[in-house]
Amino acid sequence: MQWNLLQCQSSSDIQANLRFIETQLKQLPRHDNEPQLVVLPECSLLFGGHEAEQLQHAGTDDDNPLADALATMAKQYQLYLIAGTMPFKAAKNKVFSRCYAFDDNGHTLGHYDKMHLFDVDVADGTKTYRESDTFAAGEQLTVIDTPFGKIGLAICYDLRFADLFRALRLMGADIIVLPSAFTKVTGQAHWQVLLQARAIENQCFILGANQWGAHNQGRRETFGHSMIVDPWGTVLAQKPQQTGWVQVRPDMRQLQKIRQNMPVLRHNRFNAPSVTS
Template identity: 40%
Template sequence: MTRIAVLQMTAGTDPAVNGAIIEHAAADAARGGAAMLFTPEMSNVLDRDRTRAARTIRAPEDDVALRAARAAARDKGLWIALGSLAVSHAQSGWANRSMLIRPDGEIAATYDKLHMFDVDLASGESWRESSAYRAGERAVTAADTPVGRLGLAICYDMRFPALFEVLGRAGCDTIAIPSAFTVPTGQAHWHVLLRARAIEASAFVVAAAQVGEHEDGRRTYGHSLVADPWGEVLLDMGGDAAGLGFAEIDLARVAEVRAQLPSLANRRGIAT
């Protein structure tokens, strides 16, 4: 049994302030007996004003929130799954990038969000993530974490089942799906999609989320969630406030569910 901590944030536009929140969360997670801390999408800066954001988004090696998280991991001997950071892309534009940090502060894996959130909602909200961010090109997993083999996904990725088939076939025990979900889409689809992804991959899902009214004017849904491989919700942090939650990950449950309902082993290709 592994104890994890899940950070629900109301991130603002200052990476230094957000980095301090992550540092404090790491300390509280360690005090609470967690082996691993999960943070939401855009943990370093959440700012829809692209002109202003350009003044704070940096290359990973220059990002103050990432430096803070790496130092906290070393100081507390804690794994940290930084849900995602807005960072400068090595080629052009920005990347929405997950960073998995080991207890020695080194980066074990990175993943760039594959699916860009380009939508026009009935509420009047319009988002064009692809206008500033470069999409990733591959699925990423990391072995030998406290939660077994960890698959990485980010927010809008959860709407694309093919990615979770890949992660399930890769033998992921746990999948991180950090998010900054809008309120209308969260109310409609958050719980059902996350539970479905856990069920079809026969894996734990850990979805740390942004919540509440943000400095840039947006509002996010919250409800940071942990679901087990059967789709049962182990943690739901609600939609009212930031905070730190804890859950227990029993990797024996993955083997138990896969033995009872071997959908990954029984899956067949379908001719069209």
């Protein structure tokens, strides 16, 4: 089996973003009949621009063209797809930042709505980020069964909240995927060390698919460095810059050996985390 992260430089042009993703899927280096897992970054179809665009393109259970387009690609190219994030209608004129997981027939295995919203000040060109002005926070954790193992879903800023990752491990996660659009400033400071910490603490593979470069005439700049980290904290593969693929053929036996030799889940004396309102 093969795991693949697609590092993107997405814009507010949905059709251009879809064309880029499909072009990359056509060129995906793969062996015939080898199971494929593909992870897209946060906001892979719609990044930047006016926040009203998020509402304009937000899906519903009955009408979700963005999800449908990526589900079709998963089926056409015969791969399991963690479809980055896309807007989904919520109450009070807001949207969820939703990550879908599709199987190789284009069926939905599950979804996750981003729980932690990026309301922070950063020393970059944007300076102030207030996701809560547009987005609603999710309430449910998600772990899905796949041929690759049990996959937990998290998104970008979630990476800073260790309790979420511990909760996913307690739900059975072997792999935790993290579609992201980490800023260049915060990425340089914390991206790799946080990915490695979450992998080591929970003895899981962590798959961080990030945006890269300048977006929408330079108003946003993201860090790149999409990477796959193993349960020992080793970076198996990464792509510091530019767009394209990060690929690994993992050894799942390593996961079981590490957990058996150092059973931190059993040794932990603290109560299991729970979601607050």
